[in-house]
Amino acid sequence: MAYIYLLLAVTFWSGNFIVGKFASYYEIPPIALNFYRWLFVCLILAPFTTREIIIKRNYILKNFKIFLILGATSITIFNSIVYYSLNFTQVISGVLMISTIPVMIIFISSILKIEKTNIFQIFGVLFSLTGVILIISKANLEILVNLDFNKGDILMVVAMFAWAIYSVLLKKQSYKISQLGLLEVIISFGLLFLIPIYFIEYQMGYRIYLGLSFYLILIFVVLFSGLASFIFWMRGISLIGTNRSGVFLHLMPILSAVMAMILFNEKLMLYHFLGTFFILTGIIFSNKKSNNA
Numbered sequence: 441m442a443y444i445y446l447l448l449a450v451t452f453w454s455g456n457f458i459v460g461k462f463a464s465y466y467e468i469p470p471i472a473l474n475f476y477r478w479l480f481v482c483l484i485l486a487p488f489t490t491r492e493i494i495i496k497r498n499y500i501l502k503n504f505k506i507f508l509i510l511g512a513t514s515i516t517i518f519n520s521i522v523y524y525s526l527n528f529t530q531v532i533s534g535v536l537m538i539s540t541i542p543v544m545i546i547f548i549s550s551i552l553k554i555e556k557t558n559i560f561q562i563f564g565v566l567f568s569l570t571g572v573i574l575i576i577s578k579a580n581l582e583i584l585v586n587l588d589f590n591k592g593d594i595l596m597v598v599a600m601f602a603w604a605i606y607s608v609l610l611k612k613q614s615y616k617i618s619q620l621g622l623l624e625v626i627i628s629f630g631l632l633f634l635i636p637i638y639f640i641e642y643q644m645g646y647r648i649y650l651g652l653s654f655y656l657i658l659i660f661v662v663l664f665s666g667l668a669s670f671i672f673w674m675r676g677i678s679l680i681g682t683n684r685s686g687v688f689l690h691l692m693p694i695l696s697a698v699m700a701m702i703l704f705n706e707k708l709m710l711y712h713f714l715g716t717f718f719i720l721t722g723i724i725f726s727n728k729k730s731n732n733a
Contacts, residue, residue, distance in 0.1 A: 455696075471524075492618060507629045509606075511629030522599050527592065536575055539720065543565055543723060564724070569722075572719070
C-alpha cells in the first residue's frame with residue numbers, strides 16, 4: 441500500500457505540469473490559477489487546522505519570518521513560475537529541471553553553512569549545472585553564445601532554485617506544529633504575497649473566463665496535486681520512512697515526460713538525454729558525502 445500511495449502522490453505532482461500546460465492552451469492566467477489553487481486548499485484545510493493554529497498562534501507569530509520565506513518560495517514563487525513558464529517551454533524540458541533540486545539543496549546548504557561541502561559535491565554542482573545549460577541551450581552553441589535562451593526554461597530554473605531554498609529551510613529545523621498545520625500556515629503566508637500579484641495580473645487585463653476547462657483544471661490542482669498528493673505522500677512516508685519514499689520523486693520527470701509525449705506530442709531530443717546524463721552524474725557525485733559520512 442505504501443508504494444501505491446507514493447506512486448499516486450508523484451503521479452498527481454507530475455500531472456500538475458501537464459495541467460499547467462493545458463492551462464496555457466486555454467489562456468488561464470498563471471498567477472490567478474495558482475492563487476485560486478491555494479485559496480481553496482487553504483479553505484478545505486481550515487476546519488482541520490484552525491484549532492491547532494489558534495492554540496499555537498504565539499509560536500507561529502514568533503517564527504513568522506521563516507514562515508514568510510517558506511510561503512514565498514514554495515507557494516508564491518515556485519508554483520507561479522512553473523505555471524507561467526509552461527506558456528513558453530515544453531513540459532519535458534521543465535520537469536527535467538526537477539532532477540537538479542537535490543544538487544541545488546546541497547549547494548544552498550553549503551552557502552548557508554548548514555552542511556560542509558566536499559570536493560565530490562563541488563563536482564556534482566558543476567556536472568548538474570552543465571546538464572541544465574545543455575537543456576536550456578538545446579545543446580546549441582549559437583544559442584549559448586548569443587544567450588538566446590527560451591525564457592520559460594530560464595524561469596523554470598529559478599522555480600527549482602526557489603523550491604530548493606524552501607526544502608533547505610524546511611529541513612533546517614523541526615517545527616512544533618503538525619504537518620497539516622504547517623502546510624496551512626505556509627499556504628496562508630504564501631497567499632499574502634500572491635494576493636497583490638494576482639490583482640496586478642488582473643489589472644493588466646489577464647482574466648479568467650469561467651468554463652468547463654477552467655473548472656476541471658482547478659479541481660485537479662486543488663484536490664489532486666494540492667491535497668491528495670500531500671496526504672498520500674505523508675501516508676507513504678509513515679509506512680516505509682523518508683529515505684525509501686524519497687526515491688519515488690525521481691519518477692516525476694519520467695511520468696511527466698511520458699504524459700507530455702502522449703498528450704502534447706512532445707519529443708525527447710538528444711539535448712534532453714545529454715542534460716539528464718550530466719544532471720544524474722551530478723547527483724551521484726553529490727551523494728558521495730552521505731556515503732562517506
